[in-house]
Each structure stands twice: as structure tokens, then as C-alpha cells.
Amino acid sequence: MLSSTRNRIQLIAAVVLLTPLFLYWAFSDSDQKSDQAAAVVSSGVDYFMRDTTAREFGTDGRLVQRLHATSLEHYPKQLQAQLAKPEITVFKANAKISAQSEKGTLFDNEDKLLLEEAVTVTHNPADNDSTQLDTSRLTLHHKRGIAETSAPVTFRSGQSITTATGMTVDYNTQISELHSNVEGTFHVDKK
Structure with a gap:
């Protein structure tokens, strides 16, 4: 009897002493693994999408803009996403x-989209001929309605x-400001 009571006391003491050690081992190992995973994610791509389209609708339910890209890779450390072959369409009245x-x-964290390499912008008003802009680099500020570049x-x-x-275009006022080296050739239809 004495030995069975003694064995029970030893078993209870072992459980009481080993439980905190086991819990520490179990939780510290998973914390270390999640810290390592977080370090990997913050230094590289944390998510990506292929053939993605995002749409923004106004308060009236009408489509305001659409952004499509063949791929999107998000880099959390740089607070940015890299897009391949982005196409953005803004719908005005x-x-x-x-x-x-x-x-x-x-x-x-910014209302900014930087377009690079073979940038083409086409303005298609409902009642006039379209206008096309070609450049190598263009920054779009959607909420402000501004597009700007320092490139030719x-x-x-x-x-x-x-x-x-270089130029700045305000799509709200439809005013374009050309910065320097401006040259133009205009053809007028004879009527």
C-alpha cells in the first residue's frame, strides 16, 4: 500500500513538474516557427494573383474604374505590389x-499607380476624336485626377x-501642362 501511494505521489509530482516544461516547449517552438515564417513573408512576396481584375464603383453603383493585370505580386516590406501588363480604365460622364x-x-498607403515601359494613355471622349499619349513612365493619382511624368x-x-x-494632366479640369521642349504639328481640316 505504501509503495502504491508513493508511486502516485511521484507520478503527480512528475506531472506537475513536467507539464509547464512541456507547455513551454510546445508553444515556444511554434512561436519560433511563426516568427521565421513572418520573416520570410516580410522579405518577399506575401501573396500573388494571376490574370486579376479589380473594379471600383461609385456611390450610385456605376463603374468608376477597372484595373487589370496579367500578374500582381505584393511585397509587404516595400508596401507595394508589382503589376505585369497593367491596364487601367477610368470611366467619366x-x-x-x-x-x-x-x-x-x-x-x-498612397493613391498612386506608377506605370513604366511603353506607357500608352488613350482619352476617348464621346463626341470627339480620341487623343493618345505615349511615354516611358507615368504616375497616376486617381483620387486627385492627376497624371504626371518628367519623361518625354x-x-x-x-x-x-x-x-x-514632362507634363502634368488634370483630368478633372481637362488642363494639360507641358513642362519643356514643346513642339507641335497641327493639321486643320479644310472645309
Whole structure:
């Protein structure tokens, strides 16, 4: 009897002493693994999408803009997503503005999309001929309605061509400011 009571006491003491050690081992190992996983994620891509489309709707339910890319890779440490072949379309009351490029960068905490390499913007008003802008780099600020670059730009509308270095376009006021080296050739239809 004495030995069975003694064995029970030893067993209870072992459980009481080993339980905290086991719990520490179990939880500290998983914390270390999750810390290692978090370190890997923060230094690389934490998510990606292929053939992705995002749409923004206004309070009236109408489509305001659409962004499509063949791929999107998000980098949490840089607070940005890299886009392959992004295409963005902004829908206005009487016009549609489309922009596309080979690469793009969408910034997490800013209302900013940077388009790079073979950037083309087409403005298609409902009642006029379209205007096309070509450049190598363009930053779009959607909420402000601003597009800007310091790179060379070429505007084409019908047979008219205007070139410049750097520009700012305000899509709300429809005012374009060409910064320097402005040259243009305008063709007027004879009626």
C-alpha cells in the first residue's frame, strides 16, 4: 500500500513538474516557427494573383474604374505590389480614359499607380476624336485626377502630334501642362 501511494505521489509530482516544461516547449517552438515564417513573408512576396481584375464603383453603383493585370505580386516590406501588363480604365460622364504599360507599381498607403515601359494613355471622349499619349513612365493619382511624368511625351490626335519633356494632366479640369521642349504639328481640316 505504501509503495502504491508513493508511486502516485511521484507520478503527480512528475506531472506537475513536467507539464509547464512541456507547455513551454510546445508553444515556444511554434512561436519560433511563426516568427521565421513572418520573416520570410516580410522579405518577399506575401501573396500573388494571376490574370486579376479589380473594379471600383461609385456611390450610385456605376463603374468608376477597372484595373487589370496579367500578374500582381505584393511585397509587404516595400508596401507595394508589382503589376505585369497593367491596364487601367477610368470611366467619366462623357469619356473613357485607358492606360496600359508593360510594368506597374501600386503603392499600399498612397493613391498612386506608377506605370513604366511603353506607357500608352488613350482619352476617348464621346463626341470627339480620341487623343493618345505615349511615354516611358507615368504616375497616376486617381483620387486627385492627376497624371504626371518628367519623361518625354508624345500626344497624337488625328494627324496632329505634340511632343514635350514632362507634363502634368488634370483630368478633372481637362488642363494639360507641358513642362519643356514643346513642339507641335497641327493639321486643320479644310472645309
